[in-house]
Amino acid sequence: xxxxxxxxxxxxxxxxxxxxxxxxxxxxxxxxxxxxxxxxxxxxxxxxxxxxxxxxxxxxxxxxxxxxxxxxxxxxxxxxxxxxxxxxxxxxxxxxxxxxxxxxxxxxxxxxxxxxxxxxxxxxxxxxxxxxxxxxxxxxxxxxxxxxxxxxxxxxxxxxxxxxxxxxxxxxxxxxxxxxxxxxxxxxxxxxxxxxxxxxxxxxxxxxxxxxxxxxxxxxxxxxxxxxxxxxxxxxxxxxxxxxxxxxxxxxxxxxxxxxxxxxxxxxxxxxxxxxxxxxxxxxxxxxxxxxxxxxxxxxxxxxxxxxxxxxxxxxxxxxxxxxxxxxxxxxxxxxxxxxxxxxxxxxxxxxxxxxxxxxxxxxxxxxxxxxxxxxxxxxxxxxxxxxxxxxxxxxxxxxxxxxxxxxxxxxxxxxxxxxxxxxxxxxxxxxxxxxxxxxxxxxxxxxxxxxxxxxxxxxxxxxxxxxxxxxxxxxxxxxxxxxxxxxxxxxxxxxxxxxxxxxxxxxxxxxxxxxxxxxxxxxxxxxxxxxxxxxxx
RNA sequence: GGGCCGGUAGCUCAAUGGUGGAGCACUGCCCUUUUAAGGCAGGGGUUCUGGGUUCGAGUCCCAGCCGGCUCACCA
Numbered sequence: 006x007x008x009x010x011x012x013x014x015x016x017x018x019x020x021x022x023x024x025x026x027x028x029x030x031x032x033x034x035x036x037x038x039x040x041x042x043x044x045x046x047x048x049x050x051x052x053x054x055x056x057x058x059x060x061x062x063x064x065x066x067x068x069x070x071x072x073x074x075x076x077x078x079x080x081x082x083x084x085x086x087x088x089x090x091x092x093x094x095x096x097x098x099x100x101x102x103x104x105x106x107x108x109x110x111x112x113x114x115x116x117x118x119x120x121x122x123x124x125x126x127x128x129x130x131x132x133x134x135x136x137x138x139x140x141x142x143x144x145x146x147x148x149x150x151x152x153x154x155x156x157x158x159x160x161x162x163x164x165x166x167x168x169x170x171x172x173x174x175x176x177x178x179x180x181x182x183x184x185x186x187x188x189x190x191x192x193x194x195x196x197x198x199x200x201x202x203x204x205x206x207x208x209x210x211x212x213x214x215x216x217x218x219x220x221x222x223x224x225x226x227x228x229x230x231x232x233x234x235x236x237x238x239x240x241x242x243x244x245x246x247x248x249x250x251x252x253x254x255x256x257x258x259x260x261x262x263x264x265x266x267x268x269x270x271x272x273x274x275x276x277x278x279x280x281x282x283x284x285x286x287x288x289x290x291x292x293x294x295x296x297x298x299x300x301x302x303x304x305x306x307x308x309x310x311x312x313x314x315x316x317x318x319x320x321x322x323x324x325x326x327x328x329x330x331x332x333x334x335x336x337x338x339x340x341x342x343x344x345x346x347x348x349x350x351x352x353x354x355x356x357x358x359x360x361x362x363x364x365x366x367x368x369x370x371x372x373x374x375x376x377x378x379x380x381x382x383x384x385x386x387x388x389x390x391x392x393x394x395x396x397x398x399x400x401x402x403x404x405x406x407x408x409x410x411x412x413x414x415x416x417x418x419x420x421x422x423x424x425x426x427x428x429x430x431x432x433x434x435x436x437x438x439x440x441x442x443x444x445x446x447x448x449x450x451x452x453x454x455x456x457x458x459x460x461x462x463x464x465x466x467x468x469x470x471x472x473x474x475x476x477x478x479x480x481x482x483x484x485x486x487x488x489x490x491x492x493x494x495x496x497x498x499x500x501x502x503x504x505x506x507x508x509x510x511x512x513x514x515x516x517x518x519x520x521x522x523x524x525x526x527x528x529x530x531x532x533x534x535x536x537x538x539x540x541x542x543x
Numbered sequence: 544g545g546g547c548c549g550g551u552a553g554c555u556c557a558a559u560g561g562u563g564g565a566g567c568a569c570u571g572c573c574c575u576u577u578u579a580a581g582g583c584a585g586g587g588g589u590u591c592u593g594g595g596u597u598c599g600a601g602u603c604c605c606a607g608c609c610g611g612c613u614c615a616c617c618a
Contacts, residue, residue, distance in 0.1 A: 015552055022570075266618085272617060
């Protein structure tokens with residue numbers, strides 16, 4: 006029983022009317038909350054099987070069936086009436102007439118509200134307008150909607166209500182169901198791809214005594230019996246690599262990570278990540294594998310390699326590769342002085358000069374000409390530089406500065422699939438150095454639609470080097486960087502048994518879903534995104 | 544956390560500082576192939592909350608709550 010007084014006064018009235026009807030339905034002898042309904046077809050199955058059949062066909066065959074669903078439209082005509090039943094994401098018309106269903110069932114029909122769940126028993130025919138319809142012979146009451154549905158034409162548009170009451174969103178906005186069906190196909194395609202390559206799917210701890218595997222602030226929780234603080238994992242990485250040590254040479258996990266950071270259209274505190282690791286491979290092998298993986302996923306979910314995203318035509322047919330430095334040079338803002346050349350980067354400290362140059366440009370007010378050009382070239386997704394000066398803490402190492410410059414200058418331009426490779430050592434504590442340049446590591450991130458979709462590297466497997474990296478991270482922690490790693494002694498112990506040379510990669514499933522469903526907010530691809538708790542009135 | 548925008552009936556939206564409306568939904572009556580069914584007649588409001596200005600506030604001001612976008616943080 007719902008609390009009537011908790012609703013608005015009209016909502017109270019509407020719910021009271023429906024309660025009253027429910028009692029009237031009970032008085033007719035119908036169970037108010039029956040236990041089950043034996044159906045012969047789902048609604049999509051009816052449509053799939055009989056959409057091609059003409060009325061004569063249907064009449065001759067007299068196809069009897071039982072279907073169930075939610076009543077989404079009602080058009081009564083005195084002693085008869087039409088309705089639409091919604092189930093499994095599809096709709097089917099029903100036709101109910103007094104002389105076919107009898108007094109009692111027709112009385113039930115009169116007491117139905119939009120949103121009620123019913124079962125219909127009857128035979129198929131086509132109406133005068135040609136619509137495939139169930140001619141009801143019996144009605145079964147299954148459950149009452151005590152609360153009214155949103156408006157039938159405009160539906161539910163209030164984003165807050167859509168996220169908080171996703172069940173209502175799903176009822177009235179077919180697009181929502183399509184997105185999550187596509188998401189499920191996407192995840193299935195990933196499993197198919199990796200399983201066929203003999204990767205083993207595993208599940209590793211989400212509650213970890215030490216959070217590791219990514220530079221992010223964790224959530225803290227507590228186990229009572231052990232009187233132990235635990236962290237929700239920020240990444241499964243260190244556990245998956247322990248499995249590499251144990252001889253699981255191809256391994257993956259698709260599951261949730263938790264990061265105690267800000268919320269935005271691209272960040273939800275819990276999000277789904279695919280991580281996979283392959284022994285005896287390096288990051289270049291991962292790039293090749295990533296291309297194949299994404300093409301497989303796109304074929305399986307949308308049936309092609311091209312898709313629209315925020316007004317951009319994106320194609321997975323070709324993946325560009327740029328080093329981080331090359332990307333900065335390539336996308337250096339037009340108006341800024343002294344475009345850098347690649348040879349200018351020989352000195353690692355040079356990046357600070359380029360940041361100064363960039364900041365001088367970013368601090369200038371945008372000229373009208375630039376603004377007009379931007380608007381004229383406008384796609385829906387703004388690819389222009391944000392013109393925010395880069396603010397770095399006093400003792401930022403050159404590598405972190407380069408990454409900041411890259412993100413400011415280049416990231417939003419990377420609409421077509423682009424691998425950015427060769428990351429600075431300082432921002433990559435778990436990756437293996439490049440053989441010819443120890444200031445950089447064998448790592449790439451894949452950008453599509455201006456978003457980071459994947460992050461991969463040749464895995465560092467030298468325990469001594471790993472200890473040095475952790476110690477550097479500890480230094481950062483001590484200086485107040487709460488996202489820096491803590492030293493994980495057991496992980497170093499595992500590496501000390503010998504981990505095969507390997508490469509690993511993380512892929513953001515939510516963001517990949519955003520791309521393949523043309524969704525512009527991560528909340529649109531997460532069924533129940535985190536919101537502040539609703540304040541209960543009263 | 545900062546900036547901008549928003550919150551009016553169950554839903555979608557109107558309303559120069561001057562009696563808060565419409566469509567859908569809902570109630571009653573009519574209607575046995577309709578489909579945004581139709582016809583007639585009705586009911587429904589803490590205008591997010593709390594202050595303030597004013598003869599008078601949905602509207603103006605201040606504070607707060609919730610949300611959206613964006614920036615910062617991050618993936």
